[in-house]
Amino acid sequence: MSVRSPWQVTWSVWHALFMREVLARTTGDRMGWFWLLGEPIAFIAFMVSLRTFLGRTREIIGAEFVPWLIVGLTGFFLVRNAIQRGMSAIQANQALFAYRQIKPVDPLLVRNAMEGLLQTIVLLILVGLAVLNGIDALPDAVPGVFVLWLSLWLLGLGCALVVSVVVRLVPDLERLVKMSMFPLLILSGVILPLQRFPPSILEYLLYNPIVHGLELLRSQYFEGYHMLAGVSLDYLWRWILVSLALGLALHARFERRLKAK
Amino acid sequence: MIEVKHLYKRYHNQTRQSVDWLLKDVNFTLQKGVSLALIGRNGAGKSTLMRLIGGEDHPDRGEVIRRCRVSWPIGVAGGFQGSMTGRQNLKFLARVHGYTDRIKEVIDFMQDFSEIGKAFDEPIKTYSSGMRSRFAFGVSLAFEFDVYLSDEATATGDAAFKAKAKQVFHERLGKASVIMVSHEEQILRDLCQAALWLRKGEAPVWFDDVNEGLDAYNESVKRGSKGAAKQASQQTSARQAA
Numbered sequence: 205m206s207v208r209s210p211w212q213v214t215w216s217v218w219h220a221l222f223m224r225e226v227l228a229r230t231t232g233d234r235m236g237w238f239w240l241l242g243e244p245i246a247f248i249a250f251m252v253s254l255r256t257f258l259g260r261t262r263e264i265i266g267a268e269f270v271p272w273l274i275v276g277l278t279g280f281f282l283v284r285n286a287i288q289r290g291m292s293a294i295q296a297n298q299a300l301f302a303y304r305q306i307k308p309v310d311p312l313l314v315r316n317a318m319e320g321l322l323q324t325i326v327l328l329i330l331v332g333l334a335v336l337n338g339i340d341a342l343p344d345a346v347p348g349v350f351v352l353w354l355s356l357w358l359l360g361l362g363c364a365l366v367v368s369v370v371v372r373l374v375p376d377l378e379r380l381v382k383m384s385m386f387p388l389l390i391l392s393g394v395i396l397p398l399q400r401f402p403p404s405i406l407e408y409l410l411y412n413p414i415v416h417g418l419e420l421l422r423s424q425y426f427e428g429y430h431m432l433a434g435v436s437l438d439y440l441w442r443w444i445l446v447s448l449a450l451g452l453a454l455h456a457r458f459e460r461r462l463k464a465k
Numbered sequence: 466m467i468e469v470k471h472l473y474k475r476y477h478n479q480t481r482q483s484v485d486w487l488l489k490d491v492n493f494t495l496q497k498g499v500s501l502a503l504i505g506r507n508g509a510g511k512s513t514l515m516r517l518i519g520g521e522d523h524p525d526r527g528e529v530i531r532r533c534r535v536s537w538p539i540g541v542a543g544g545f546q547g548s549m550t551g552r553q554n555l556k557f558l559a560r561v562h563g564y565t566d567r568i569k570e571v572i573d574f575m576q577d578f579s580e581i582g583k584a585f586d587e588p589i590k591t592y593s594s595g596m597r598s599r600f601a602f603g604v605s606l607a608f609e610f611d612v613y614l615s616d617e618a619t620a621t622g623d624a625a626f627k628a629k630a631k632q633v634f635h636e637r638l639g640k641a642s643v644i645m646v647s648h649e650e651q652i653l654r655d656l657c658q659a660a661l662w663l664r665k666g667e668a669p670v671w672f673d674d675v676n677e678g679l680d681a682y683n684e685s686v687k688r689g690s691k692g693a694a695k696q697a698s699q700q701t702s703a704r705q706a707a
Contacts, residue, residue: 207532207533207534208563212563213563216560216561216562216563216565217561219560219565220557220558220560220561223556223557223560224546224549224553224557227549227553228549299543299544299545299546300544301521302521302537302541302543302544303521303537303544303558303561304519304520304521304537305561305562306561460523
């Protein structure tokens with residue numbers, strides 16, 4: 205066999221890691237499969253019963269509540285899972301760095317691709333379930349939804365790249381990142397519409413790129429949806445590009461530190 | 466061909482004080498088909514140099530350029546995932562090393578070679594240490610490399626397995642070469658052509674002929690131990706005088 209090109213080696217490594225990840229997810233983590241669907245369904249059931257209990261009938265303008273919630277939850281989990289599972293990807297594959305072909309960024313990228321696929325399947329299943337229950341949950345602009353979904357995935361990837369290096373350099377931050385996920389869920393407007401917040405607070409909430417991603421995704425999903433004022437695709441993509449560049453640079457700079465046990 | 470250029474390596478102690486270089490300005494070019502013996506005393510950096518050549522560790526300065534396929538150190542089991550079966554681990558490595566289309570060949574070789582039978586489909590963490598090392602040894606030989614790295618890699622197992630391992634290894638060396646660390650001089654003389662003598666704190670010495678290298682090394686060890694013996698006797702006489 206001749207010497208392989210760097211790209212061939214990288215592709216082999218990604219393929220091998222992907223097959224390994226599939227194997228690990230299908231055999232090891234049975235409850236993981238359950239929670240993948242169970243978590244959003246529990247959220248939806250809780251929120252729907254809460255609304256019924258409180259007797260709130262005020263609708264979200266331009267969208268039905270359940271599909272609105274499904275889109276927000278899966279979109280948010282797409283970013284959150286990328287960050288959370290990305291943090292452990294390097295640690296979990298530490299032994300593999302004995303083979304020089306595998307770099308710390310590889311398990312992270314592969315795991316992210318895997319998470320993106322799984323979350324896409326979750327979205328499709330949830331939408332399917334909603335439709336079966338007689339709720340009109342089909343997207344209005346499929347290409348737009350696709351682009352925004354991809355953007356959210358890239359945002360998760362960029363954040364995961366940065367966070368995975370940072371928590372290896374400062375391990376205490378891992379707890380902080382995990383803790384901040386639930387407040388982030390609320391502040392990203394996943395389960396409560398942000399439209400009701402006063403503008404003075406909204407000004408700060410709009411620093412969060414997930415808000416922009418989710419609102420834009422919903423505006424494509426539901427025709428006539430009243431988007432939060434101040435949301436911009438430009439801002440979202442600035443975050444994506446900066447986090448991707450910064451994350452990759454950090455991985456290049458700290459590769460040795462990440463490999464060390 | 467492997468080129469090693471101005472290679473420096475040191476390990477830091479816990480207080481992060483700078484320590485002496487373990488490898489200092491190591492330079493050599495290993496031509497295709499030439500096998501190299503790394504010789505030197507304990508702690509001279511033989512295994513470290515091996516890890517650097519294998520890409521398992523990074524040098525502090527300088528570089529290793531590999532213009533051929535270089536193995537990881539033979540028999541190293543550190544990269545296996547204990548919760549996965551032998552077969553799964555092997556498939557993973559086959560894919561990493563570009564054997565995606567020839568996985569079956571690799572698996573057949575391993576089942577035949579490693580003699581672990583049904584345990585091939587059991588998680589690796591359930592293996593006995595003998596099975597584990599037979600498996601690790603087999604995995605290294607399952608793939609074709611241009612240069613194999615062998616750091617004291619002597620196959621474990623019974624006499625029959627050792628004989629088989631030796632035979633397969635020699636077969637591989639027909640097409641490939643090896644960089645080797647071993648305390649068995651005869652193996653080095655049999656398999657290697659060139660030698661690199663690593664000396665602590667001094668520049669390494671290259672020998673085109675492995676026999677010359679080993680002779681020079683043995684000569685220095687003899688002189689060194691005589692010196693040590695002298696020192697020891699001086700100490701005893703000093704104690705006696707006290």
